[in-house]
Amino acid sequence: MKIQVDLELCQGHSVCLEECPEVFDVAETDEGYPKVLVLNENPAEDLREKVQKAAKFCPNHVITIIEDECL
Amino acid sequence: MMMDTVMQGLKAPPKVSGEKPQVGHMEEFGVNFARFLMRCNAECGELAEFNMGGQPTILMSGPEAQEAFFKTLDTRLSRAAAYQATVPVFGKGVIFDAPEDRMKTQLKIQVDALRYQNMKSYAAIIAKEVEDWIAEWGEEGELDFLDEFIQLTLHTACHCLLGPDFRYKMTDEFKSLYHDLEKGLQAIAFVDPYMQQPVFEARDKARVRLQELISAIIAERRANGERKYGDALETFMSGTYKDGSYLDDNEITGLVIATMFAGHHTSSGTATWTLIELARQKEYANEVLEELQALFSDGRELSLEALREIPRLERFIEEVLRIHPPLVLLMRRVLEDIDYKGSLLAKGKTVAVSTYGSHRNPAFFPDPERFDPHRQKPDTLWAFIPFGGGPHKCAGNAFALMQLKSIFAALLPRYEFELVDPPESYQDDLSAMVLKPGSPSRLRYKKR
Numbered sequence: 001m002k003i004q005v006d007l008e009l010c011q012g013h014s015v016c017l018e019e020c021p022e023v024f025d026v027a028e029t030d031e032g033y034p035k036v037l038v039l040n041e042n043p044a045e046d047l048r049e050k051v052q053k054a055a056k057f058c059p060n061h062v063i064t065i066i067e068d069e070c071l
Numbered sequence: 072m073m074m075d076t077v078m079q080g081l082k083a084p085p086k087v088s089g090e091k092p093q094v095g096h097m098e099e100f101g102v103n104f105a106r107f108l109m110r111c112n113a114e115c116g117e118l119a120e121f122n123m124g125g126q127p128t129i130l131m132s133g134p135e136a137q138e139a140f141f142k143t144l145d146t147r148l149s150r151a152a153a154y155q156a157t158v159p160v161f162g163k164g165v166i167f168d169a170p171e172d173r174m175k176t177q178l179k180i181q182v183d184a185l186r187y188q189n190m191k192s193y194a195a196i197i198a199k200e201v202e203d204w205i206a207e208w209g210e211e212g213e214l215d216f217l218d219e220f221i222q223l224t225l226h227t228a229c230h231c232l233l234g235p236d237f238r239y240k241m242t243d244e245f246k247s248l249y250h251d252l253e254k255g256l257q258a259i260a261f262v263d264p265y266m267q268q269p270v271f272e273a274r275d276k277a278r279v280r281l282q283e284l285i286s287a288i289i290a291e292r293r294a295n296g297e298r299k300y301g302d303a304l305e306t307f308m309s310g311t312y313k314d315g316s317y318l319d320d321n322e323i324t325g326l327v328i329a330t331m332f333a334g335h336h337t338s339s340g341t342a343t344w345t346l347i348e349l350a351r352q353k354e355y356a357n358e359v360l361e362e363l364q365a366l367f368s369d370g371r372e373l374s375l376e377a378l379r380e381i382p383r384l385e386r387f388i389e390e391v392l393r394i395h396p397p398l399v400l401l402m403r404r405v406l407e408d409i410d411y412k413g414s415l416l417a418k419g420k421t422v423a424v425s426t427y428g429s430h431r432n433p434a435f436f437p438d439p440e441r442f443d444p445h446r447q448k449p450d451t452l453w454a455f456i457p458f459g460g461g462p463h464k465c466a467g468n469a470f471a472l473m474q475l476k477s478i479f480a481a482l483l484p485r486y487e488f489e490l491v492d493p494p495e496s497y498q499d500d501l502s503a504m505v506l507k508p509g510s511p512s513r514l515r516y517k518k519r
Contacts, residue, residue, distance in 0.1 A: 008142075011182050011466050018187045031313075032175035033182060057379055059469035 001048065002066040003038050010035045010062045019057065020050035036062060078408045081415035084118035084129050087111045095122025101258060103501055105399045108425040118414055124262040128402075128421040131411075132428060134435075134453035139411060140403065140424050141453070141461030145171070150463065152404030153421055156260035159274060160252050160332070162282070165325030173312065180310030180318065181326055182466045184303035190470065192301040193231045194375035197474050200227045201373075201481045210518050213491060215511035216346055220339040225249075227474060228335050232327055234302040237288060245284065251277035252328065253336075258504060282324040289320055303330060334467050337397035340507030341471070342478055344395040345388055347497050348442060349479070350488045350514055355444050359383045363484050378476045386444040388475050392457035394442060395499060396426035397506050401459055426456050427506070486516045 003023065012034030016024035025037040043051055055063040087110070090096055099107050100123060111119035112132040119130045131140050140148065151167040151174065158168040166174055204223050225246075230238040255264075255274025264271065289308060292298070299305070307323045318326070349356040362383040371377055401424045409416040416422055431439040435449040449455060458465035465471075482488075490497065491513035500509040 008462050009464070011462075011464075012179070012186075013182065013466075013469065014186045015469075031172055033179050059466075060464060 001043065001045075001051070001068060003041050003043065003051065004064040004066055005036050005038055006062050006064075007035050009060045011060055012036070013059050015057050015059065016054035016063060019054040020047060022047055023051055024054060024063075078410060078415055081410055082413055084120045084414050084416075085115040087114055087119050087121040090122050093125075095124055097122075097124045097262075104258075105425065105427040105499065105501055105506070108400065108423075109428045109431065112425070112428050118411070120420075123421070126262070126421055127417075127419075128423055129416060130423050130425060130428075132425070133432070134429075134449075134451040136411070137424050137429060137456060137460070138451075138453040140401075140422060141456075141459060141463070143403075143409070145463075147405070147407055147409060148403035148422060149406050150403055152406065153402035156256060156264045157329070157332075159264050159271070159278065160255050161329045162278060162321050162325035165322055166329055176310070176312050177318070177322065177326060178466070180307060181330060183310060184306035184330070185466060185470055189231075189301065189303065189306065190473065191375045193227075193470065194373065194378060194473060194477060196230045197227050197477045198373040198481065200230060201478055205481070205485070208486075208516065211516060213513060213515045216514050217339070217343045217508060217510055217512040220342040220346075221336070223478075224335055224339040224342065224474070228331050228338075230302075232303040232330060233285075233288065234300050234304060245281075248277040248281050248284075249331070252281070253332075253503075256332070256504065278328075281328070282320060285324045285327060286320045289323060303327070330467075333465070334471065336503070336505040336507065338471055338474060340397050340505055341388070341391060341395070342475060343508050343512050345391045345475060345479060346482075346488060346514060347490065347508055347512060348391055348394075349387070349483070350490045351494050351497070352442055355387060355442075356483075359387050359479075360483050363480055367480060367484060373477045373480055375473065378473055378480065381476055381480065383444070384476055384479060385472070388472065388479075389455070389457075390442055390444040390446070393430040393436065393455060394440075395506055395508075396430060396457045398457075398459075399425060399427040399501065399506055400504075401426065424456070426459075429454055429456055485519060487519055489515045489517075491515055 010033065012026050014026045016036055017026050023038065023040050023043045025039055026034050027037045028034050051065060055065055087096065089099060091098065096107065108130055111121055111130045117131065117133050117136050119132070121128055121130065131137060154167045157166070161167070166177055169177060200223060204219075226238060229241055251273040254270050257270070259266070260271070288304065292300070292304070292308065304323070304327065307318060307326050311317055349359070362381065366381060367377075403422050405416050405418050405420050405422060408418050430436060432454060433439055435451070435454040436446065453460060458468040497512060498509050499506050
């Protein structure tokens with residue numbers, strides 16, 4: 001799986017960081033809201049459940065999980 | 072009028088009929104602005120220009136126009152310029168009166184107060200407040216639930232924002248000051264918030280006195296040094312600007328007021344409508360009840376974790392927010408001429424979006440007046456917009472939903488609710504800008 005985030009919509013609520021610190025961090029920015037930082041864009045399968053929770057419970061639905069195309 | 076050459080040849084948005092000299096459409100707007108905005112859209116389509124007491128205002132309807140509204144930069148479509156009515160309420164130099172970089176920091180600090188650790192503590196506070204509230208109910212009774220929810224959410228808001236000491240010592244003076252501030256933010260304030268009016272004088276006095284009260288808490292906390300509170304005030308007091316300086320008492324007070332205004336009546340109105348619809352829609356209410364009984368039969372606490380996933384209740388609340396969106400009208404001021412698909416959104420005009428109208432677009436919500444939590448979600452993000460959207464989407468949305476879920480997860484398994492008055496007599500009331508059910512909103516309850 002591959003992780004995509006929409007930084008425009010992120011307000012730095014940090015739910016993802018609580019759910020899955022292996023993949024997500026939240027960093028202060030120069031101005032305005034802190035933003036999600038994806039530490040690992042292609043996380044291993046064993047993190048799937050945590051990543052899914054991060055995506056699901058993000059208040060602004062910033063995180064998208066894209067499935068690998070290869071069969 | 073000077074016209075940028077690039078902008079020549081653009082169409083002016085069509086004008087809504089029925090404009091009167093001087094007042095424009097204010098009279099019709101004042102009767103029921105949600106319905107008025109639907110008429111604008113029906114008559115003119117995607118863009119509809121009307122006159123709000125002298126201010127030309129363009130209603131933007133449909134997902135495409137709404138996406139443009141929400142995504143256009145603040146420097147071109149300004150919230151601050153559209154919401155100047157909030158300035159005397161929130162305070163000078165606060166949010167929409169602050170220079171842009173300071174406003175951004177203030178809003179960031181406001182969101183800091185909604186982060187995970189705080190949310191956990193808020194969930195516990197709300198669960199306790201709800202328990203204390205129903206502890207006095209007895210076996211059965213009848214209440215005006217609009218009144219009740221206004222009280223309850225004032226208590227939860229004060230408790231989460233300012234801590235238990237303030238909440239449990241909340242005085243009538245505080246309530247009356249808060250009420251004076253509320254009255255300062257009525258429709259007329261959006262025309263000119265500085266008119267010579269008794270309501271605006273009362274507003275300004277209340278703002279001064281409220282800051283004295285909050286400054287006293289701030290001073291006490293600073294004297295207490297290391298103590299931890301887990302409330303929003305603690306976050307507001309520890310937040311800093313880029314240069315490392317802290318918010319002053321005026322700014323902290325402003326953030327407290329702004330947060331209360333954002334969350335209080337929006338929540339009490341939605342909670343009341345949710346209860347009314349639960350009593351009116353028995354079949355769907357039973358589905359929600361079954362879900363809650365299955366999830367909470369073990370008597371587990373209504374913690375943030377436990378409340379996160381309650382799908383049927385969530386869909387029910389979303390349908391309430393679709394039919395009764397608390398904030399009907401969202402506005403921006405155009406700061407520079409904008410070409411929207413060949414039409415001119417001219418500098419100086421206001422642009423607006425109606426959540427109420429968007430939620431009744433039959434292309435996305437067939438048979439829109441029918442309450443149906445099972446209806447399919449639209450495949451666009453820009454049709455269902457109870458919390459707005461884009462970079463400035465309501466940052467309190469997760470808090471609001473958590474609080475609503477906590478309330479109903481506590482109430483429904485224990486009590487049955489019935490409407491006291493005929494079902495069709497419960498109607499939207501828009502007299503105070505924030506949509507709510509009419510007063511009184513009476514229901515009977517009985518222990519299960």
